Amino acid sequence: MRWYRANGRHDLPWRLTRDPYAVLVSEVMLQQTQVDRVKPYFVDWMERWPDAASLADAEPAEVIRAWAGLGYNRRALNLHRAAVKVTDRFEGRVPTDEDTLKTLPGIGPYTAAAVHCFAGERRTPVLDTNTGRVIARARLGAADMRTAGDRRTREAASELLPSRGARDWNLALMDLGAMVCTARKPACDRCPLRNGCAWLLAGSPVAEGAGAAAVRFEETARFARGRIVDALRERDAMETLEIADLLPGAHAANVDTYLGGLERDGLIERLPGTERSWRLPGKATGR
Ligand code: SF4
Incomplete structure (x- = not known):
């Protein structure tokens, strides 16, 4: 905790508030995106949609456009759907109770625990990759949580959780993981835990599955889906063939699968009265 007090990222904009809506927005943005990238998006978002009711009122297409550059577009849509549900069921107040949070679209155990702890200041472990x-x-x-096992790590996190100050405790672990105990190159020489670190004492064993061949991002369905949504952000509508032309050749055979998946997820919809013209979703999809 001494290390955290001196080195923690205390001035991150979402750490300066206990507003559950703001914490929820930041946590959803941070799920798969780096802190520095999230900062300006978070500030703009809170100016544009300062509470759940204003976000619920926006068109899904507008929300997906505002998400451009953050990746994993489904998060934007889920955040919008969560805002709609919060407005309809909880009078616009984002709950801080973990179980209630998990009933909202796209809110899994991690995000529920984060809002419960960071906004509600309640005692619960917040377990992310860091x-x-x-x-x-x-x-x-x-070497990592996967190798240690989710259950064992969760049990250890619960055991270690102090009886008071759980918010700072979780934030300290988060910062240590992001700034010192990083995935590829942990800076053990400047780590406050180095003297008792079980991994160092065990000779730094490698992670399970280390060395498996990595797939290039451009070859993944996520890349193709992101590219399709990006193109539709710029246009009112596009034909399937135009969309196919945007993608590298290897994806051509899967265009219909990608479009069908995006449609099922609610990220795109067919232009009314057409079969093969696509656009970002209008209001009816969100409410
Ligand atoms: S000493 Fe342990 S906890 Fe600290 S950076 Fe190294 S591996 Fe991580």
Whole structure:
């Protein structure tokens, strides 16, 4: 905690508030996007949609456009759907109770725990890849949470949680994981836990599955889906063939699959009265 007080990222805009809506927005943005990238998006978002009711009132297409550059567009749509549900069921107030949070679209155990702890200041472990890695290494002697096992890591996180100050505790683990105990190159020489770190004492064993061949991002369905949504952000509508032309050749055979998946997820819709013309969703999809 001494290390955190001196080195923690205390001035991140979402750490300066206890507003559950703001914390929820930041946590959804941070799910798969780097902190520095999220900062300006978060500030703009809160100016544009300062509460759940204003976000619920926006068109899904507008929300998906505002998400451009953050990736994993489904998060934008889920955030919008969550805002609609919060407005309809909870009078616009984002709940801070973990179980209630998990009933909202796109809110899994991690995000529910984060809002519960960071906005509600309640005592619960907040286990993401960063906090999980620190606990897996320092306490369990494994290279990461996957190698240590989710259940073991969760149990260790619960055991370690102090009876008071859980918010700062979780934030400290998060910062240590992001700034010192990083996935590829942990800076053990400047880590406050180095003297008792179980992973160092065990000789730094490698992670399970390390060395598996990596797939190039451009070859993934996620790349193709993102490219399609990006193109539709710029246009009112596009034909299937135009969309196919945008994608590298290897994806051509899968265009219908990608479009069908995006349609099922609610990220795109057919232009009314057409079969093969697509656009971002209008209001009817969100409410
Ligand atoms: S000593 Fe190294 S491996 Fe252990 S917690 Fe610190 S940075 Fe991570």
